[in-house]
Amino acid sequence: MGEFLRARRARVEPTDLGLPAGTGRRRNPGLRREELAALAGISVDYYIRLEQGKETNPSAPVLRQLARALRLDDEETGHLFALADRAAGRGPRVRTGQGVRPGIRQLLETLRPCPAYVRNRTNDILVANPEGLALLAGIDDWPPERRNTTRYTFLHPAARSLFDGWPAVAAATAAQLRTAVAADPEDPALPALVEELTEASADFADLWRRHDVRYRHTDHKVFHHPAVGDITFSYESLGIGPDGQRLAVYQTTPGTPDHENMRLLALIAEQG
Template sequence: MDNGVSGFLQSRRARIRPQEVGLPSHGRRRVPGLRREEVAQLAGVSVDYCIRLEQGRAQNMSDAVLEAIGRVLRLDETEQAHLRDLIRPARSGRRAVSRGRQGVRPGLQLLLDSMAGTPAFVLGRRMDVLAWNALADAIAGFSGKPPAERNQARQVFLDPSAPVCYPNWAAVAAETVAFLRLATGRHPDDPALSALVGELSSKSTDFRRLWVDHQVKEKTYGTKRLVHDVAGQLEFGYETLALPGDPDQLLVAYTVVPGSATAERLALLASWSASGTQRAEAS
């Protein structure tokens, strides 16, 4: 998998206009944004350092130099960490990843099941949904899908119904790509992750367009709007927690404002789901 360091840094140089950092903007410029020479000047490092960095030959570059370049490029905390992952994959401190499908601990499934009133699921590093509780299943129908289709990235980009399911599909798509970009920096040697990116790139023009932007973003918290076949439009907050002992797995819980339309619809959906389960068990 291409570690993407060159494209990442070029995209960050391109978003900064020379006049924003006190440089003259007149004259012919072959590239948008800052040139390498200008980044070097502003960071107080040699141009050779910047060239080596973009070529992925800067594994031994000091943190001070990386931070200086990051300040010039206005990298936020997530972007700075992503840059370190890209140029120092062997020194990121992360465990070697499993080549196969991730699994969850039995105790984690018990925890999910105990959260009966809260839709919750576990997301793996490749955006596979690894486990869920009954209410999350009632919303997303995880149990009725084969494992390969329990992948949020595939669902967003390859499922024709996704733009209907997500009223704010464009924002969801951008967040999905930004999360996958972050994952590829952390796990450059994960063949299944590389294959997923390749599959999405070959099958989705929207994915290809977003991928070249090199945006990176943690999946932490936010809002999620969904349209359900039975319950109609649902609006949740979501909170994402990294699991102790396995930071490559995230516990995602949907929150609902008490008394809201979504709370009422979710209660109806939970009742409908429970009655369906009872009918299945009785038959």
Template sequence: MDEQPEPVQAAGPALDRRAELSEFLRTRRARLKPEDVGLPDFGRHRRVPGLRREELAQLAGVSVAYYTRLEQGNGRNVSAEVLDSIARALRLSNAEHAHLTHLAKPKQHKKKPAGRTQQVRGGLRQLLDSIDTVPAYVVGRRTDILAWNRMAAALFGDWGELPAPERNWAHLVFLNPRYRELFVEWDRKASDIVSYLRMDAGCHPDDPRLSALVGELSVKSEEFRRLWATHDVKEKGHGIKRLQHPLVGELTLSFETFRLADDGEQSLVTYHAEPGSPSAQALRLLASWGTDATRAGTQASAP
């Protein structure tokens, strides 16, 4: 498929970086118990779940006043060393550590405009078209689906038939009923999508299109609101997805994500099946049916 136009969304207010930092630290602290980090718990009544601020400050080796200011969203002049200590105390994953750094110490160098149009290189589009047995697509900022091949359309549905703003994984997963049926483990897919958006928001809180997307999903999906409030972040470069395709039935596919070296905001995602498996046979059927499979699949899964 050729590169598709950038989804057009009404601009939304920028996300509040200080509020994001405050809530992220608060939710990470709340998930820890004293016994989790080797502190004594004397059975005293706790007004809030998890560690107290003074306990976290003790673990991180900073003053309570300093940590309190940070948790209130004031990350000005905080050093990388202090952030590392707090990340260790909170038992943050690598993705969470990176997210904390983005929120507390935003990069000062000149960045590409947050709302810029995302372009897919011509050579990459040609590569997609040449891969005729493996579903593959390019995903960009805000989980926008930027380009895809014929096999991806046969597997996921023809995104070219959707309005531009709906060619977005978050929009599809939370607002399109077909994708709730397509993903066998829909809850896991939904959680992954929100985590990706959280990471994006940490890097680009001033992106009006991201703010508009989050606002729309928050209004229209109670499940999105619940997951967004957890402030969970993670990165997943590979894994397994189980799909219930309307034509070929259940498939178990492995996916691989390749971040582009010349544009870290875009990734090439591919899906493949274990050789000789029923899922591999199902993919071969989809490849042989081509466009007919895409059209039939859309009709079969229409409400």
């Protein structure tokens, strides 16, 4: 929570909030602690304790005042509350589930030729239909236990050319992982993945330090697939249980070139 507050404080300039810029050069960007404390209506000492992790049970009104002063959006505010709950020991300790229900496995087949897969909170691919694996070009070169969409985005050589606008995709991927860590910081797989990516990818390390958060449920995604060309999908991510499992589904509109390329991807997946 302290790291998140520091990161967000550094992004807000006093002039953004109508405060005087002051004289002289600031040693660090963003608001000073005393400025943020005044805007949030709390003491400087109390705020410093929050940043240092010595105060772990801020009230909801204090969190709302901080969110307002830092100009947090809805997702960032939710993230701040989740971090506070964890710091205070509130909330269930939900473990990341690995078993996928038979009905979900059947649904993956029913969804074909739409690419689809199930991930856990760590973004490990637990099960996928053939199109789901074929969409992430080259991921089947990795053993099943390493097939993870975050790892793929940052470490697989095909990812930078597969995803349209890779920098934006990478930023969103890191932000989504940040929300997962807040949801279950005691899951050992999450910090292990963060450590692996931080050591292996300078891009990930830079993005991780930004403390961005994102809850991604629906989107449009463009793929430059090496086997079938460009495909624009509508994307849905659906929670399918209390253990962090999510069903990812990629769809196209019938009668469009995107749909024909998706059907071609399905043929390739069937043959491969």
